[in-house]
Amino acid sequence: MSTKTTIARVGDFAGQAVTLEGWLYNKRSSGKIQFLQVRDGTGFIQCVAVKSEVGEEVFAACDALSQESSLRVTGLVRADDRAPGGYELTVQHVEAIQISHEYPITHKEHGVDFLMEHRHLWLRVPRQRALLRIRAEVERAVADFLDGNGFTRVDPPALTPSSCEDTTELFQTQYFDQEAYLTQSGQMYMEAAAMALGKVYSAGPAFRAEKSKTRRHLIEFWMIEPEMAFVEHEENLKIQEQFVSHIVKHVLNHCENELHTLGRDIQALSRVEAPFPRMSYDEAIDWLQKHDFDIQWGDDFGSPHETALANQFDRPLFIERYPTAIKAFYMQPDPNRPEVVLCADMLAPEGYGEIIGGSQRIHDYALLKQRFEEHKLPEDTYAWYLDLRKYGSVPHSGFGLGLERTIAWICGIEHIREAIAFPRTLYRLYP
Template identity: 70%
Template sequence: MVTTINKISEYVGQEVKIGAWLYNKRSSGKIQFLQLRDGTGFIQGVLVKKQVSPEVWEQAQNLTQESSLYVTGTVRQDDRAPSGYELDVTDVEPIQVAEEYPIALKEHGVEFLMDHRHLWIRSPRQRAILKIRAEIIRAIQDWLNNESFTLVDPPVLTPSSCEGTTNLFHTKYFDEDAFLTQSGQLYMEAAAMALGRVYSFGPTFRAEKSKTRRHLIEFWMIEPEMAFCAHEESLNIQENLLSHVVQHVLKHCEAELKQIGRDTKPLENVTAPFPRITYDEAVELLNKEGMEFKWGEDFGAPHETKIAESFDKPVFITHYPVEVKAFYMKPDPERPEVALCADLIAPEGYGEIIGGSQRIDDPELLKQRFDEHRLPKEAYEWYMDLRRYGTVPHSGFGLGLERTVAWICGLDHVRETIPFPRMLNRLYP
């Protein structure tokens, strides 16, 4: 029976055949222990010299790290094994005996590992992180789909900026200027006017020359937009979505979280509702804690970390000054100097993972914002049409996938959260 390691429990006492790579090998002279991986998991194959032919024994001896092979053997339950099962090997069919593998089973420097990222992702820890990433994506999409959101794909090439910044990658679109998207939000607003509740999931690009552990040049965003939705309802949606994601990972990624050494106790607290404080209250908190901070500035990483320390689950900071937020955020009618917006700050020093707001639905106010931000109106004419033809209250948010993965996995740097990270000085491999 041909199978995979993740299904091996279905064949206890039976002979199976799997395609695999040799992760590691040790021998006691008369027994060879083959650490095998096939992408779905890891298992140990036990090869006893007196139970196989001399040819099979020699073929196994000649295998090097990351050699590819077919292995045949009988599945045996073993509670001492990490997976709970081992394979009593009866046959080995080498596909390729690999050259000397660059990433030996020892400590390597980060730059060396990043240069060999295409091979590094084969290691148990990196595989576990990527599996958790996949489950986070699954949980997000499942929750949104069940809540009647429709997936819509915005363009990657755009004629203008979403947030009015200069941190854009410029390219030529035949005879026109174009940019790699920094957000699909404006297009998702258009989609929401057609479909009600929508979301996008795709790559975004920020040409920020930043080297911090929270930043990537290319990263993935989940961006829901909701028609007939005010600020408060949007916050409820955000906290329910994130609660579902964390609890899904705890349920479905127990082995992977254990593999990477993640303390899951802080994650168990992540259930809705989340605490909420205003920007004013956050400023007051910082000053009380001895971090001098002036009203009207935006929070940096140290400020977000300090604020998060006062809570045991993610916290919303709401009602930022209009001046520090994007042009499309709706001012609070009762206090126009602040916006109906919120950033969701993760615990344990991971900073902002969601940013959202109620959007401006008044065409006259939006025109005023274009003037204040000196935005080219011709590039945003289509966006103005959304306010001319059936404008409604609407809200949305963006969830940064890599920061969310870093937080849930407890990683020191976002470079491990994506298969092939793009950073300030890294475009290889």
């Protein structure tokens, strides 16, 4: 009798017979021996079938298996230091569940468009599996940190009657007899929740109809958005750097094999510890001008600016106190210098750009109402948001972490599209 188990747990059964269920990733043969590389979602293992030991019928069953055929294989677990996971399986029996014919993604180079068209199958290769496993651990680290530090998760709506940041294009839809929009951020709803629960966060998809096709942008992406009552700018930044340090450390501790599969520089990640360096917007502009960038005070930063600034450091960089005119209407002005706001962007090193944007929020009713008028925002649409400043308003702060950008940086991948299972980009909605 054999024990049914997974590849990740075969080490618990060294010297014993086990049954694995999975798919054939690859196969090679020397005539009298077949080497089956099998995957089951938890890992990969080599299964060795010797013709003289398994007999003609089992050997023929192995021979009939094609790439991505599903199968059930029984054999003895054998320790082998040369094997990727430290173990191999000496085959005793093989049962084909379904034979795959003409699997489209072969073990050769394919173009990006072809792979994206077959994204539902591309997920099966070791690199994509590693990325999705790391994504899952990043999400686990997010919840561990926030849940462990007194935050309550609250889920905001995906359909909203208005924009959170009026400068961003929205996806419009019809909500029965009125217009609605796919959310670009749950921030405003999190502010309301923070007034009830103190410290809250949301984790979910957001949508931005920006016609951008850079390696840093997705149309649908996931945001982690904490909001905190009685927290001001300085404390907000400290929480952010502790948060990101925790996420990176968690991935280093739980995803060693996956990072190795991706060829990630572990040493670069191991240096990501709080505190993070900081520059004011003024200092950043001065540095860029001294390094021959054509930029003036009041301009926003583009990718080349962010990359140059962040590449000075071996861990994320805060740029704080941006001009009021280029930031969102709800950000709190610096009381000592109202032409800038109490905000910060966290820029990842190695050219990955902004992974967090955050600020202290305006808590004064009159000032927020003034901002509505300056930005020509309809007060009736935002009446509920103004209410938060009428009934027990307090200083409060929050931030949004872009999940895919964070994963792309941690994994060291070139394009953000691989940081999510089914990316939505400017020209791709399928599959």
